[in-house]
Amino acid sequence: MTDLLDRTVAAALAKFRPPPRLPLSQWIERHLRLPEGLVAKPGPIRLWPFQREIADAITDPEIERVTVKKCVRVGYTTLLTGATASYVANEPAPILTLLPTEDDCRNYIVSDLEPIFDASPTVAGILATAADETGRNTIRHRRFPGGSLKIVAARSPRNLRAHTVRILLIDEEDAMEVTNEGDALDLAIKRTLSFPNRKIIRGSTPTDADTSTICREYEASDQRVREFRCVECKEFAHCETFFNQHDRWIDGITPWIHGKPAQGNLTFGVCGTYRGEPDFDSVLSMTTLAPPQVKLTNAAGPDDPMTTVEPFFLKGGRFYTYFTSTPAAYIHAVPTR
Numbered sequence: 001m002t003d004l005l006d007r008t009v010a011a012a013l014a015k016f017r018p019p020p021r022l023p024l025s026q027w028i029e030r031h032l033r034l035p036e037g038l039v040a041k042p043g044p045i046r047l048w049p050f051q052r053e054i055a056d057a058i059t060d061p062e063i064e065r066v067t068v069k070k071c072v073r074v075g076y077t078t079l080l081t082g083a084t085a086s087y088v089a090n091e092p093a094p095i096l097t098l099l100p101t102e103d104d105c106r107n108y109i110v111s112d113l114e115p116i117f118d119a120s121p122t123v124a125g126i127l128a129t130a131a132d133e134t135g136r137n138t139i140r141h142r143r144f145p146g147g148s149l150k151i152v153a154a155r156s157p158r159n160l161r162a163h164t165v166r167i168l169l170i171d172e173e174d175a176m177e178v179t180n181e182g183d184a185l186d187l188a189i190k191r192t193l194s195f196p197n198r199k200i201i202r203g204s205t206p207t208d209a210d211t212s213t214i215c216r217e218y219e220a221s222d223q224r225v226r227e228f229r230c231v232e233c234k235e236f237a238h239c240e241t242f243f244n245q246h247d248r249w250i251d252g253i254t255p256w257i258h259g260k261p262a263q264g265n266l267t268f269g270v271c272g273t274y275r276g277e278p279d280f281d282s283v284l285s286m287t288t289l290a291p292p293q294v295k296l297t298n299a300a301g302p303d304d305p306m307t308t309v310e311p312f313f314l315k316g317g318r319f320y321t322y323f324t325s326t327p328a329a330y331i332h333a334v335p336t337r
């Protein structure tokens with residue numbers, strides 16, 4: 001009898017249990033739509049493979065910080081909007097989005113956040129405007145059931161005072177300047193301290209290597225890289241996509257090799273990109289070195305050993321990818337001169 005009662009109670013309670021939480025990648029693909037005008041192909045979003053892992057790290061309860069050192073147009077801002085929508089819908093909390101300038105805030109709201117929310121039935125109309133500290137309604141301060149969303153410019157760090165936030169979303173932090181009002185990044189992170197389950201999501205295209213906060217934070221992380229299997233040899237490749245500013249010829253490459261095994265050739269090359277992914281159908285240059293030819297070096301400098309390659313041309317205003325591919329455990333990165 002007790003058994004039957006237990007089972008009946010358990011069955012009744014099960015009805016009230018919330019559905020299992022979806023990892024962010026699945027939630028985004030199930031509930032978010034990219035609107036017309038924002039993308040060539042509007043409709044349900046299908047994440048690019050590298051976006052999926054970043055998304056799932058964001059909602060992993062074991063992970064407090066996610067740091068994305070990135071190039072432009074790889075869908076990071078879209079992921080921040082996806083994370084915002086998921087918190088609003090599934091796990092309401094005080095959320096703060098920190099962007100470099102007031103213009104960035106306005107552009108983000110008008111061109112990304114609102115169009116995606118409006119196009120996605122699960123969250124359409126859920127963000128109400130709320131009054132800021134002066135009592136004015138503003139598009140940068142939103143309320144939703146159980147939480148709030150503030151979108152703040154790093155240029156005006158005084159807007160960060162008097163708030164506590166559990167979810168901090170940061171975009172383009174290397175473009176943020178410390179003003180005489182203080183260091184917005186630092187202030188924003190302090191605002192999360194009262195939440196043991198806080199989340200700090202940071203992303204940026206790195207700018208100056210000496211002052212870059214995203215590089216520093218990435219170094220403090222477990223430093224995952226996006227790895228691709230080389231289409232030619234099927235070995236793992238390390239890829240780094242970059243924006244090439246000006247037309248130029250390249251005739252030498254300085255791979256930073258910090259360690260090398262006794263065997264296993266190292267191939268490195270440059271190819272074009274397609275939608276943020278390396279396009280191995282457009283390889284511009286490829287050079288293979290046997291271990292004795294590989295020179296160890298730790299950082300780029302004028303005296304670093306250069307490996308001469310067949311000259312190739314990079315067009316200005318285009319993205320390219322450096323890739324290295326090897327069956328052996330080299331520790332490397334590949335800048336050109």
Ligand SMILES: Nc1ncnc2c1ncn2[C@@H]1O[C@H](COP(=O)(O)OP(=O)(O)O)[C@@H](O)[C@H]1O
Nearest residue numbers: 038039046047048072073074075076077078079
């Ligand atoms: N999974 C996806 N599928 C199709 N388009 C996408 C996807 N993710 C992002 N985009 C689009 O790609 C462009 C660049 O994305 P964005 O998030 O602004 O990149 P980033 O912030 O890294 O520069 C935008 O137009 C965005 O709508």
Ligand SMILES: [Mg+2]
Nearest residue numbers: 073076077171
């Ligand atoms: Mg962006």
